[in-house]
Amino acid sequence: PSAIMSLLKVPLLMLGSIAVHTTMTSPNPAAPTERQLKPSGLERIAPKWAPVLLKGVFWGLGIAECVTILAQHFPHLETISQALDPNNGAAHLTLTPTFLAGFISSIVGTSIRLHCYSRLQKHFTFELSTRPDQQLVTDGAYGLVRHPSYLGALFSGIGAALCVFVPGSWLVACSGLVRPGEAWEPKISAIWAVALTLAAVGLGSRIRKEDRMMKERFGKEWEDWVGRVPYRLVPFRALYTPRGRSSGHEDRSELHL
Helix, strand or coil, rough: CCHHHHHHHHHHHHHHHHHHHHCCCCCCCCHHHEECCCCCHHHHCEEEEEEEHHHHHHHHHHHHHHHHHHHCCHHHHHHHHHHCCCCCCCCCCCCCHHHHHHHHHHHHHHHHHHHHHHHHHHHHHCEECCCCCCCCCCCCCHCCCCCCHHHHHHHHHCCCCCCCCHCCCHHHHHHHHHCCCCHHHHHHHHHHHHHEEEHHHHHHHHHHHHHHHHHHHHHHHHHHHHHHHHCCCCCHHCCCCCCCCCCCCCCHHHHHH
C-alpha cells in the first residue's frame, strides 16, 4: 500500500506544478510602459522575475520528488536516486493529509485565477495598468471580492508550498537540507516565515495601489462597486474593520484585513 500511495503522488505533484505554473504565468503580454502605473521598490522587478523564480522552485522540487519516487520502482534510475536522495529518505515520500490539503488548495486557487483571466481577458496583466477601452468588471468572482485573482494566487501558492515544504516532501526527507535525526522545524519554519512575510507585505502594497489606480480611472463607478463589494480578498464582514469614516458613513474603500 505504501508503494502505491507514493506512486499516486507522482501525477498529483505534476498537476500541482502545472497549476502553479498557470497561476504564475500572465495570460497577456506586458502592458506598454506608458500605460503602467509607475512601479516602486520591489515592484520594479517582482512582476517579471518573481513568477520565473517561483515556477522554477516549484517545478524543480516537484520533479526531484517524482524522480526520487520512481527510482524506488525502476532500478535503472538508481544513479539519479543516489544523487537526489543523500538522506536515503525516499520511503517517507508518500501521500499525507497535509499534501492532499495543499493539492486541493492549489487546484482551487488556480481555478479562481483562470476565472479571473477569462473575466478580464486582454486587460489582465501582471503590471498595474489600464487601457482606454477598459471597462470595470464587477460580476462573477468580482461580485464577491474586489481582488479575487490575488486570493486565487494565495490559495495556489500556499497550497503548492504545503506540497513541497513540509515533512513527507523531498525537500525535508531527501534533499540533505534537513539531515537524518535533525529537527526539521527550525529550517522549514524559517522558509515559511520569510515567504509569508514577503507575500503579505508585497500583496498588501499592491492591492492598495491597484485600488487607488482603479478609483482614479473609473471614479464613481468604482466607488459604487466598492459600496456593493467592500471586501478586498475575503467576503466576510467580520474580518474587516473600518480605517476611516466620511460624513458619518463607513469609508468602505478602506476596509482591510
